[in-house]
Amino acid sequence: DGGITQSPKYLFRKEGQNVTLSCEQNLNHDAMYWYRQDPGQGLRLIYYSQIVNDFQKGDIAEGYSVSREKKESFPLTVTSAQKNPTAFYLCATRRSGGDEQYFGPGTRLTVT
Amino acid sequence: GQQLNQSPQSMFIQEGEDVSMNCTSSSIFNTWLWYKQDPGEGPVLLIALYKAGELTSNGRLTAQFGITRKDSFLNISASIPSDVGIYFCAVLSGNTGKLIFGQGTTLQVKP
Numbered sequence: 001d002g003g004i005t006q007s008p009k010y011l012f013r014k015e016g017q018n019v020t021l022s023c024e025q026n027l028n029h030d031a032m033y034w035y036r037q038d039p040g041q042g043l044r045l046i047y048y049s050q051i052v053n054d055f056q057k058g059d060i061a062e063g064y065s066v067s068r069e070k071k072e073s074f075p076l077t078v079t080s081a082q083k084n085p086t087a088f089y090l091c092a093t094r095r096s097g098g099d100e101q102y103f104g105p106g107t108r109l110t111v112t
Numbered sequence: 113g114q115q116l117n118q119s120p121q122s123m124f125i126q127e128g129e130d131v132s133m134n135c136t137s138s139s140i141f142n143t144w145l146w147y148k149q150d151p152g153e154g155p156v157l158l159i160a161l162y163k164a165g166e167l168t169s170n171g172r173l174t175a176q177f178g179i180t181r182k183d184s185f186l187n188i189s190a191s192i193p194s195d196v197g198i199y200f201c202a203v204l205s206g207n208t209g210k211l212i213f214g215q216g217t218t219l220q221v222k223p
Contacts, residue, residue, distance in 0.1 A: 004154075006154075031209050033209075033210075033211075040215075040216075041215060041216075042200060042213040042214055042215045042216055043155075043200070043211075043213045045210060045211075048208065048209070048210065050208060050209065056208070058210070090154050090155070092154075094209045099143045099145070099160065099162070099204050099209070100145060100157055100160055101145075101157075101209070101211055102157065103147075103154030103155045103156070104154050105153055105154050106152070106153065106154045108152070
């Protein structure tokens with residue numbers, strides 16, 4: 001079964017705790033992306049990685065960190081430094097040479 | 113930064129009606145994409161446009177890439193209840209594969 005997996009679907013954390021969101025893909029795509037979506041707004045890019053062991057900050061990277069140790073995996077850590085972490089987080093992939101991005105089902109993070 | 117202006121922001125229509133939404137930019141872009149997002153899910157790619165003036169269909173959906181490369185529209189014909197969702201336009205920015213998204217058009221269909 002091919003595709004992009006994000007787990008869990010819903011995540012609850014207390015303020016001050018770091019939390020890691022999982023994104024796994026078996027599409028053999030080189031590039032992976034993390035977006036944040038707030039109600040009534042479009043998608044904003046947090047981090048992206050075009051190749052294993054390399055990643056770049058997007059437009060709203062502050063308070064987030066990532067790693068890309070394997071082609072299949074691109075976990076996102078929401079740190080306690082992120083001032084407003086409650087949001088819907090989306091992971092996407094893109095094959096090398098392609099323009100389209102394909103999205104996972106998302107993780108809704110609630111921090112109280 | 114670069115922005116896409118997507119309109120209308122929301123639409124409430126009767127089942128069977130046709131729908132049109134558009135997306136404009138002050139900059140030229142060479143790839144325009146249209147996505148649909150169901151509530152609580154990730155966006156799904158509907159149509160990709162690569163050539164100025166291109167008109168592409170996908171079932172009841174039709175999208176056009178503006179000749180100036182600064183706009184695109186998406187039409188949905190004979191809407192049905194499952195068309196409900198948020199429709200996003202997006203453009204490819206630079207050579208890193210980064211996408212810029214519009215704010216979305218929320219579509220509601222009354223049976």
